[in-house]
Amino acid sequence: MNQRIIFKTSLMTAMMTLAASGVMAADYQQNPFTLTYEGAITENKPEQVNIHPVTYDLNGLEISANVYTPAGYDPE
Secondary structure, X not given: OHHHHHHHHHHHHHHHHHHHHOOOEOOHHHXXXXXXXXXXXXXXXXXXXXXXXXXXXXXXXXXXXXXXXXXXXXXX
């Protein structure tokens, strides 16, 4: 039984390591939308996915979020 647990734990660790190795973090301070992944959107462009930062109060807490809109989105 212990060998089975050790094997499963080792397998899970290996899978998590492989999954995490492909993810590169970027400096959020260099991105106007504070996105932290490589290749993240850095500016809104016509006919592409765009980001709209929003803030609002919820039960006394100030909430900040990014709203993604699809290419060609018309709010009207």
